[in-house]
Amino acid sequence: MKTVVSTLNAKYIHTSLALRYLKATSSDFDVLIKEFTINDPSLEIAGTLYDLNPDVIGFSCYIWNIEETIPVISILKKIHPNVRIILGGPEVTYDSEYWLQRVPEVDIIVRGEGEQTFNKLLSSIQTNQSLHSLNGITYRDERGEIQSNPNAPKFPLNEIPSPFRFEEDLPDLSKRVTYVETSRGCPFTCQFCLSSIEFGVRYFDIDRMKDELTYLMDHGAKTIKFLDRTFNINRKYAFEMFDFLIKHHRPGVVFQFEITADIMRPEVLEFINENAPEGLFRFEIGVQSTNDHTNELIKRKQNFNKLTRTITMVKDGGKVVQHLDLIAGLPEEDYQSFRQTFNDVFAMRPEELQLGFLKMLRGTGLRNNAHQWGYTYMDYAPYEMLSNNALSFLDVIKIKRVEDILEKYWNKHFMDYTVNYIVEHIFETPFDFFQLFGEYWHQQKWNKIGHQLTDLFSRLYQFIEKHALHHADIVEGLMDMDYYLNFRQKPRNSWKQRGIEHQEKQEIYEHVWKYYDFSEQGYTRKELHKHTMIDLLSFDIDEYLQNGLVKETPSLLIAIYSPEGKKVEIKKGSIPYPLKKLPNGRQASIQYWSFHHIV
Incomplete structure (x- = not known):
C-alpha cells in the first residue's frame, strides 16, 4: 500500500514537521513526503501526486493552506477516484464533521495529535478493518454517514521516533527552515489561541533533543525554529537548552524561540547577554495588547512592567533579535486603545513589530462566543475579524494602512535614522505617523503600484514636505545617510x-x-x-x-x-x-x- 503525506507550505523555505512525524511513526509502511507551496497551481500539484499512483494521500491542513488544498483534493478524486483522502492538522481537528460535509471527496479526518492514530489508521486500511473502534478520527461509514469516534488519548512524546533522520532531507537543510519542538501544550488560556483548549505541557527528553539538534547542525541546518508555544515555561529546561546551544552551536546557525517575556528571569537574560554570540538567538514575543481589561476578557495574564523589563534587557544586551506581535481586534479594544497599545510597544523599538489582525480560529473560546462582542469575520480561512462592537470595519481598514507602512518603513530597516527622528520630533506619537502616512500612501494610489528602494525614500520625502515642511531639510539629510547605508x-x-x-x-x-x-x-x-x-x-x-x-x-x-x-x-x-x-x-x-x- 503506497501512502503519500503532503501539505502546501506558505513558502518554499518552510518545511512541515508534521509530515516527518507521520512518516517516522509509520515506518512499517511505504510513506512518501511531498511538499508544495500555496502558490503552486492546483492542477500541477494534483498531477504530481497522481504520477505517484498512491493508495492513500494524507494532507496536513492549516488556516493558511486549507482553501488552496480543497481544489487539489477535488481534482485528485476526479482523476484517481479510488484513492483514500485523509486530512489532519489543526484546521480540520475542530468542526471535523463540517469539513466532511463541505468536501465530499475526503474520506477520513484525523483529529488532534495524529502520529499514532495515523499509523493505526494505515494498518486498518491495509487489512480492510472497520474504523468504528479507532479513536481520534471522523469518517464516512459504509453507508456514507459521518461518524466521529472519541478522542485519542495522549501519549508520551518520546514514543515518537526521530523525524529528522531522513536522507532525502539532508541536501536542503541549509536552505530551508528546520522546525523542532521540545514540548507540546501551553499552561495559559488565551481565548484566541488553539493551545488554550488543551491542558498540561508534555516534554521530549532533553538529552534526546540535544542529540537531535547536534545532528541537525552537523548536517548543515542554519535556521532552526522551535515550535514550543512557551519555550521558557519550564525555567530549568529552557536554561539548560540555552546553555547547550551557546556552547555547542555551529557558525552561522540561528535559533528561534517563542517566549513569554513577563516570566523570563533576569538572571537568564544576564546569562544570555554575557555568553551568547550576537545573532545566535531570536525571540518572538506575543504582547498582543496592553489593555488590561481586554487581556482579562481573553483570559490572558500579562505583567506589562515585567514584559518591558525583559524586552529592554534583551535590547540593551545587543545579542538577541526580538520580534514582537500585536493583535488588532481583541474584545473591547477600540481604535484609541489600540493606538495606545501600539505606542506602548513601539516605544521599546523592537527590531520587528508585527501588527496582525484577530483570526477567529475554529475551536477557540473567542469564536465560540463571538456574538458576545458582536464580531463579524470572514467565512473562510483565515477567518479574519472584520468588525466588532468596539472596532468598526473603517477602523480596521485604517489600522491595516498602519500595518502596511510599518512593514515597509520599520521592519525592513531601510531608514532607521529617518524614522526614529520622524516619530520622536515631528508627530505626536509613532502610531500617528504610520497612520497618516498610510492614509497618504492610499490617497496617492501607491498601493496599486510597485516600488523600489528609491521610491520608498522619495515617497516619504513627498509626505514630509506635505505634512511637516519645516522638518524637510533635516529629514532629507537623515535619508541621505540611511540611503547610503543600504x-x-x-x-x-x-x-x-x-x-x-x-x-x-x-x-x-x-x-x-x-x-x-x-x-x-x-x-x-x-x-x-x-x-x-x-x-x-x-x-x-x-x-x-x-x-x-x-x-x-x-x-x-x-x-x-x-x-x-x-x-x-x-x-x-x-x-x-x-x-x-x-x-x-x-x-x-x-x-x-x-x-x-x-x-
Missing part, C-alpha cells in the same frame, strides 16, 4: 533629483584631498571620485549621531565605499571648509565636515 558598493544614483552641482563637487574633492590622506585607505584621486557619494546636510551630523541633538550647523557627508564591497568602520573627522552657498540657494558657512565609511 549599499556595499557605490549606488548608481541618489534617491533624489537635486544635489550639489558637479563643478562644486570637484572643488570639494580637491579641498578635502588636501586635508585627508586617502592613500592610506588605498584610494587615488580618481578612485575617490569613483567610490564616493557626497551630500550637504543642513545640520551637525556628529552632534546628532553622538547625542541625538539637532544643531543646525551645515555639514558635509562623504560616503566612501570599498572597491571590494567590504564592510569598513565608520570614521569621523573634521576639515575646515568655507562653502558659500547651499544647493537650495541659502547662504551658509561650513566649518567642518564629517567623513564616514558607512558600508
